[in-house]
Amino acid sequence: MGGYFGVVSKGDCVADLFYGTDYHSHLGTRRGGLAVHDGNRCARFIHDITNAQFRSKFEQDVLKLQGRMGIGVISDTDDQPLIIGSHLGTYAIVTVGRIANQAELVKQAYGLRSAHFSEMSGGEVNPTELVSLFINQGGTFAEGIQIAQQAIAGSCSMLLLTGTGVYAARDKLGRTPIILGRKDGAYAATLETCAFPNLGYETVRDLGPGEIVRLTPEGVEVVALPGHRCQTCAFLWVYYGYPASTYEGVNAEDTRYRCGAALARQDTTAVDMVAGIPDSGTGHAMGYAQEKGVPFRRPFVKYTPTWSRSFMPQDQSTRDLVARMKIIPIRELIQGRRLLFCEDSIVRGTQLRETVRRIFDYGATEVHMRPACPPLIFGCKYLNFSRSKSELDLAGRRAIKELEGQDGVPPAEYARPDSPQCRAMVERIRHRLGLTTLQYQRLDDLVESIGLPKERLCTYCWDGRE
Ligand code: SF4
The missing domain is CATH 3.40.50.2020 (Rossmann fold)
Structure with missing residues (x-):
């Protein structure tokens, strides 16, 4: 599995990002990552969390981070967030899901002769990098994300940290949730709403299946409308969702x-x-x-x-x-x-x-x-x-x-x-x-x-x- 947390704020966002991401630690054991945009560039840290908890690995890093927008991830697969340079601008990306047709998409990507992968691990393509390759084919971030969502069989929800805000995109059939929260001067997007109460966020709403929004400190802009079919993973409520979290308006513990x-x-x-x-x-x-x-x-x-x-x-x-x-x-x-x-x-x-x-x-x-x-x-x-x-x-x-x-x-x-x-x-x-x-x-x-x-x-x- 894995989990993500993204935040945009009128003030520094790093503490919210750090704790918000940490509240997803029950969802993965391999990698943790944070990326923060300081208005000019993205800074990023990734750590192996196989034998140590997220907080202990990142507590020194957060002292070096500063910025008003950030995304974080607990990943059960490969290194994330990735920082991608593209014609859309430089952005950081995190993904959660499973690309069932990865081999086919990699083949398709190699068909674009200029495509290459730089995050190979054990001979395998990093799925998040593969997603970014499809995003880069769009004329805008929203268009690129939709191209990626259409190409992917399986599911893939993602957060993108760009110079103009954080994009949150739920997988096209809504298997993994993305829930928006708000507090004075800040917006957040999370998989687990248990990240909200102690950071002072109120839940605003769940994104619909395939919906894409852009978060800025001023508000939430819908850049792609949700689809009609939603198939949220029922296992969230039974097992892997945190008891204090609520998805689609239904609390897990209850x-x-x-x-x-x-x-x-x-x-x-x-x-x-x-x-x-x-x-x-x-x-x-x-x-x-x-x-x-x-x-x-x-x-x-x-x-x-x-x-x-x-x-x-x-x-x-x-x-x-x-x-x-x-x-x-x-x-x-x-x-x-x-x-x-x-x-x-x-x-x-x-x-x-x-x-x-x-x-x-x-x-x-x-x-x-x-x-x-x-x-x-x-x-x-x-x-x-x-x-x-x-x-x-x-x-x-x-x-x-x-x-x-x-x-x-x-x-x-x-x-x-x-x-x-x-x-x-x-x-x-x-x-x-x-x-x-x-x-x-x-x-x-x-x-x-x-x-x-x-x-x-x-x-x-x-x-x-x-
Ligand atoms: S309900 Fe089962 S098959 Fe469907 S997304 Fe959840 S774990 Fe996967």
Whole structure:
């Protein structure tokens, strides 16, 4: 994934940019970057944040930055922001999304004989540089951004820092949000609205799908109108969006309470307590416990002083180790009890299996799992959401392969919660995870919990509908 924050101000913008970008740290682990325009030129810093938090890496840099406009990024892919010299003027750019047709676009770009890439990493083109190449084909920034948006399959939201303001452009089907905020003498564009309250911004509105605006200290100019079709990623509310954030007018934490309550209404299992797999299962579990009238407890607590980041390191064995070290079980709450856990989702299930084993080792008599979304059976094509290389990494997909005897596009029945095929898939996953029971959220309940019409949400990873 990744996240961005942009700001224009009548005064210096650097503090807002620094903290606003930092509030996106849960969305990526690879690179952080800031670019500031001081009226004459862009200054930029990029750091590897794989082993250190954004703030600690940038706190010395911000002392050297000065300016009234800036953009920042937490990136899960390559170096950003890039500074691009073009016939449109020099600008800095950050992007979030996934260019599904990158190879084809690179080929197309090489067809323009003068095109070249200077940000190659491991033989791969930097996707943000690729986007800039298409932007540079426009007569204006707005036209260039539209050319890029049309060319890209997948999704790409972006911020551009130019001499005349910050351009904010949401991907053409609105999978990732861009939300505008305002305070006295300043405007900001963010992916996470949790960046706003402590910096004094009020939310103005969400950009529509494909909409492009230019922010200046004087106001917001719409330079391209939104399209009609919007498919915001439903996973934002379930899992990776920050609880304090609101997208399309719907708060993430509030949605998680409703998701938990919906799970509880479908469930007749008798248990002694409800808990969340920390942190993102907590809101769902609180909603479940409240609806059911069962005590909410924390039989696992997270060691937050040093393990505060939500996303994990890149390689699997380090991730497993970190996952284990972060979460501490409390025997007094586990031994001899029937525990029901809410979890945001089950992706691979590897860590969850280990967690379940530990809970039984600590003396639980039953362990029930209630994921807040349906089984994932399609890999995300639109965001760099998971690091999995193959759809077969998904617990649901692996179960289908075992049941069908081959991999391929899963028959539609697996996405129907009442079908025998879906039940058989869930039973396989339950068995593999060593759970007493496993009951997933139904997609219609998830959509109702979010509260937006289904056609305004992307639900591809659950039902394969584009
Ligand atoms: S496929 Fe899933 S993770 Fe990807 S955008 Fe759609 S809902 Fe979000």
